Amino acid sequence: MTTTIGLRAVIGTLMLTTALASAVHAQDDGQWTRPGKDLGATRYSGLDEITAANVGRLRPTWTFSTGVLGGHEGQPLVVDDTLYAVTPYPNVLYAFDLSKEDYPLRYKYRPDVNPASVGVACCDAVNRGAVYAEGKIVYNLLDGRTVAVDAESGRELWKTKVADLTKGETITMAPLVVGDRVLVGASGGEYGIHGWIKGLDLVTGEVVWTARNMGPDSVVLATPGTFKPYYDTGTDLALNSWSGDSWQRGGAPVWGWLSYDPELDLVYYGTGNPGPYNAEQRSGDNKWSSSLLARRPSDGELVWAYQFTPNDNWDYDSNAENILAELTIDGRSRSVLVHFDKNGFAYTLDRATGELLVAEPFVHVNWAERVDLATGRPVVDPTKLTGKSRGMVRNICPNLEGGKSPASPASYSPKTGLFYVPTNNLCMDWQSGDAAYIQGTPYVSANIPYTAGPGGHLGAFIAWDATTGQRVWEIKEKFPVWSGSVVTAGDVTFYGTLDGWFKAADARTGESLWKFKVGSGVVGAPITYRGPDGKQYVAVYAGIGGDWFLIAGDVRSDDPADVRPPADFAPDLARYTSRGGMLWIFAL
Amino acid sequence: MKPKPVLAAALLALASCGGPGPADSETVTAARNLPAAVRYDQYGSAGNLAPPAEDLVNPFNGEPSATQQGEVLFGAMNCDGCHGGGGLGFVGPSLVDGRWRYGGEDGALFHSIFYGRSHGMPAYGGLLSDATVWQLVTYIRSQPVPGVVPTVAWP
Numbered sequence: 001m002t003t004t005i006g007l008r009a010v011i012g013t014l015m016l017t018t019a020l021a022s023a024v025h026a027q028d029d030g031q032w033t034r035p036g037k038d039l040g041a042t043r044y045s046g047l048d049e050i051t052a053a054n055v056g057r058l059r060p061t062w063t064f065s066t067g068v069l070g071g072h073e074g075q076p077l078v079v080d081d082t083l084y085a086v087t088p089y090p091n092v093l094y095a096f097d098l099s100k101e102d103y104p105l106r107y108k109y110r111p112d113v114n115p116a117s118v119g120v121a122c123c124d125a126v127n128r129g130a131v132y133a134e135g136k137i138v139y140n141l142l143d144g145r146t147v148a149v150d151a152e153s154g155r156e157l158w159k160t161k162v163a164d165l166t167k168g169e170t171i172t173m174a175p176l177v178v179g180d181r182v183l184v185g186a187s188g189g190e191y192g193i194h195g196w197i198k199g200l201d202l203v204t205g206e207v208v209w210t211a212r213n214m215g216p217d218s219v220v221l222a223t224p225g226t227f228k229p230y231y232d233t234g235t236d237l238a239l240n241s242w243s244g245d246s247w248q249r250g251g252a253p254v255w256g257w258l259s260y261d262p263e264l265d266l267v268y269y270g271t272g273n274p275g276p277y278n279a280e281q282r283s284g285d286n287k288w289s290s291s292l293l294a295r296r297p298s299d300g301e302l303v304w305a306y307q308f309t310p311n312d313n314w315d316y317d318s319n320a321e322n323i324l325a326e327l328t329i330d331g332r333s334r335s336v337l338v339h340f341d342k343n344g345f346a347y348t349l350d351r352a353t354g355e356l357l358v359a360e361p362f363v364h365v366n367w368a369e370r371v372d373l374a375t376g377r378p379v380v381d382p383t384k385l386t387g388k389s390r391g392m393v394r395n396i397c398p399n400l401e402g403g404k405s406p407a408s409p410a411s412y413s414p415k416t417g418l419f420y421v422p423t424n425n426l427c428m429d430w431q432s433g434d435a436a437y438i439q440g441t442p443y444v445s446a447n448i449p450y451t452a453g454p455g456g457h458l459g460a461f462i463a464w465d466a467t468t469g470q471r472v473w474e475i476k477e478k479f480p481v482w483s484g485s486v487v488t489a490g491d492v493t494f495y496g497t498l499d500g501w502f503k504a505a506d507a508r509t510g511e512s513l514w515k516f517k518v519g520s521g522v523v524g525a526p527i528t529y530r531g532p533d534g535k536q537y538v539a540v541y542a543g544i545g546g547d548w549f550l551i552a553g554d555v556r557s558d559d560p561a562d563v564r565p566p567a568d569f570a571p572d573l574a575r576y577t578s579r580g581g582m583l584w585i586f587a588l
Numbered sequence: 589m590k591p592k593p594v595l596a597a598a599l600l601a602l603a604s605c606g607g608p609g610p611a612d613s614e615t616v617t618a619a620r621n622l623p624a625a626v627r628y629d630q631y632g633s634a635g636n637l638a639p640p641a642e643d644l645v646n647p648f649n650g651e652p653s654a655t656q657q658g659e660v661l662f663g664a665m666n667c668d669g670c671h672g673g674g675g676l677g678f679v680g681p682s683l684v685d686g687r688w689r690y691g692g693e694d695g696a697l698f699h700s701i702f703y704g705r706s707h708g709m710p711a712y713g714g715l716l717s718d719a720t721v722w723q724l725v726t727y728i729r730s731q732p733v734p735g736v737v738p739t740v741a742w743p
Contacts, residue, residue: 116708119707438715441665559682564672
C-alpha cells in the first residue's frame with residue numbers, strides 16, 4: 001500500500017461531502033435491486049454493521065455452486081428476502097429464499113439459449129447481471145434476447161429478440177429500467193456490428209425505440225436543437241467522421257453499465273471500440289465509438305455525447321460505468337459523472353452538458369500526453385498510433401484490457417468522497433493487418449502481445465479523488481484486478497483478485513484488513529445487503545473468465561489438452577486458479 | 589491473433605458447388621430426412637446403426653500448394669479470429685491439439701467447415717467452394733500436433 005496524498009486532503013473533501021451524502025442516500029433499504037445498487041451506479045451501501053474495526057471477523061456463511069464454468073462477471077441482486085443470481089451462458093436465473101435456513105431455491109428459470117452464441121461472444125460467454133423493477137427480474141440472454149421473469153413465481157412474462165446473432169451480435173450487459181423503459185445494448189465490437197441501444201416497454205417487452213451509435217442523425221436519434229454535444233457542432237457527426245461506409249460495420253457496442261439522473265431525465269452509457277482494429281480502414285474520429293452518450297430514456301433522443309478516444313487505435317472501449325456524484329470542484333458544487341476509461345484517464349464531466357472538468361491518468365499512460373480541457377481531445381503521442389502501415393508498434397500503455405476493465409465497476413462513497421477502482425498495470429505491442437468483413441465472424445485482424453507495466457505488479461486497487469484527479473491510496477496486486485468493488489457506510493471497501501482472493505480494505509486509508517480464498521479468480525462485483533435477520537451480508541461470485549479465459553493459458557481444466565502457451569506476462573496464473581462458478585455469502 | 593493477409597475478392601466470391609454427397613448416400617439421407625453425414629468410428633452408436641456413410645476424399649492429399657493456399661484462407665476467412673493464430677485455440681477450440689469434438693478426419697473437417705457446428709462455427713458452404721474448403725482442410729491437417737504433456741508443474 002502506498003499513500004500518495006496526505007490524509008488531510010481526504011478529510012477536507014470529506015467534510016464537504018458528508019452533508020450531501022445524507023441527502024442523496026437517505027436511509028438505506030438494505031436491498032440491492034439494480035446492477036450498480038442505485039440509478040447513479042455508485043455501488044455504495046449505507047449499511048454500517050461491518051466496519052474497519054470488525055471486518056477481520058468476517059466469515060463465509062453460505063456457498064452455492066452455479067454449475068457453470070464461464071466467467072462470473074456482474075453481481076447478484078437482493079430484493080426483499082430473495083437473492084437472485086444469473087449465470088453465464090446458459091443464463092440460468094436462481095432465486096434463493098433468504099428467510100429460510102440454507103437459503104433453499106424458490107425456483108430456477110432455465111431459458112433455452114442458442115448454443116451458437118457461445119462461439120459468437122468475443123470474450124467468454126459472460127453475463128453482467130439482472131435488474132429488478134415492478135415485480136419483474138429483467139436480464140439478457142447471450143443469444144440476443146431480453147427476458148422478463150415474474151420475481152415471485154419465476155414465470156416467464158415476456159421474451160424479446162433484440163439482437164441478431166447472425167450479424168455477430170450477442171448480449172452480455174445488465175439492463176437498466178427507468179420508468180417503464182428497459183434499456184439494453186449489444187456486444188460485438190470484434191464482429192463488425194452496427195452498435196445500438198434499445199428502449200423496451202417494461203410491461204410488454206416490445207421494442208419502443210432503437211438508437212444507433214453511428215450513422216446519419218436519423219438513426220442516431222440526434223435532432224438539431226435537442227442534440228448539443230459540448231465540443232462539436234454540425235449535423236451527421238456520426239456519419240461524416242467515418243471514411244466511406246465503414247460506419248455500417250464500425251462496432252461501437254454497448255456491453256457495459258448504464259446510469260440515470262432523474263432530475264435531468266438522462267440515461268448515460270459508454271460505447272465500445274470501433275472496428276476493425278486496423279484504424280486505417282476507418283479514418284476519421286469514428287463518432288460515437290469509444291464515447292459517452294446521454295439520451296432521454298422515453299424516446300432515445302440523444303442530448304449530448306463526448307468522445308474519449310477519437311479514431312480509437314488501441315481497442316479502448318468506453319463501456320465503463322458512469323458514476324453520478326455531487327462534487328465540489330474549484331469551490332463550486334457540481335453535478336458530475338465520473339468515468340474510468342480503458343484508455344487510462346479518469347474523467348469528471350458535468351452531467352448536464354458533457355463539459356469536461358477533470359481528466360487525469362489513473363494508471364501509467366503513454367499513448368497520450370494529456371487531455372486538453374479546452375477541446376476535450378487527447379493530445380496523442382504520434383509514435384503510439386497504430387495501423388497496418390505502421391507495422392509493429394511497441395510499448396503502448398495501458399493495453400487493451402484497459403487501465404481499468406469496463407467489466408469491473410468502481411464504487412463511490414459519498415461519505416469519504418472517494419472512488420474505489422480496480423486497475424490493470426499492463427502494456428502492449430500492436431500490429432494491425434487488413435481485416436475482411438465476413439458476416440458473423442471476427443472483424444479484427446491484429447497481433448497484440450501484452451507486457452507487464454512499470455513496477456512488475458500487474459494490477460492495483462486504488463482510491464481516487466475525482467475533484468482533483470489524484471490517486472489517494474493504492475494496494476498493489478500480483479495480477480490484474482478484474483473484479484468490481486463495493487464501498488459501505490462502515491468505511492470498508494471490498495474487491496477480489498484473479499488468483500481467487502476476496503479482500504476488504506479500509507476505505508479511508510487503504511489498509512488491507514481481511515481476505516478469504518474463494519476458490520476461483522474473481523471477475524464479479526461484490527454486493528452488500530441486510531438479510532431478513534437484520535444482519536449485514538456481503539455476497540460475491542467467484543469464477544475466473546472473461547478475457548482471462550482467452551489469454552491466461554491453462555485455466556481451463558475442462559480442456560485438458562489446452563496447447564496454448566501460458567501468457568508470458570502472467571505465466572503462472574494457472575498455478576493459483578481454475579475455472580468454476582461459486583456464489584459466496586459472508587457475515588460477521 | 590496474426591494479421592490476415594489480403595485475399596483477392598475473386599477468391600472470396602468463389603461459388604459453391606452445393607453439397608458434396610454422392611448419390612447412394614443421398615438416398616439414405618432423403619429416406620431418413622437427415623443431413624448428409626460421415627461415419628466417424630470414434631462416435632458411440634446407441635442404435636448400432638452407423639450414420640449414413642460416405643467417403644469424402646480430399647483431392648489435395650497434403651499437396652504443399654494446397655497447404656499454402658489453405659494457410660492464406662485461414663487468415664482471410666477469419667478462421668484465426670476464433671481459433672487463434674496457427675489454430676492454437678482462442679474463442680473457438682484449438683485445431684492443433686490432436687483432440688476433436690466432431691472428428692478430425694478429412695471428411696469430418698470438411699463437414700465442420702462446410703455445414704458449420706452448433707456452438708458457433710459458421711457454415712462456410714455457399715461462401716467457399718468445395719475445393720477451397722479442401723484447401724483449408726489440407727492446411728489444418730498439415731499442422732504438427734504437439735505431444736500433450738499430462739503434468740504441468742511449477743518450481
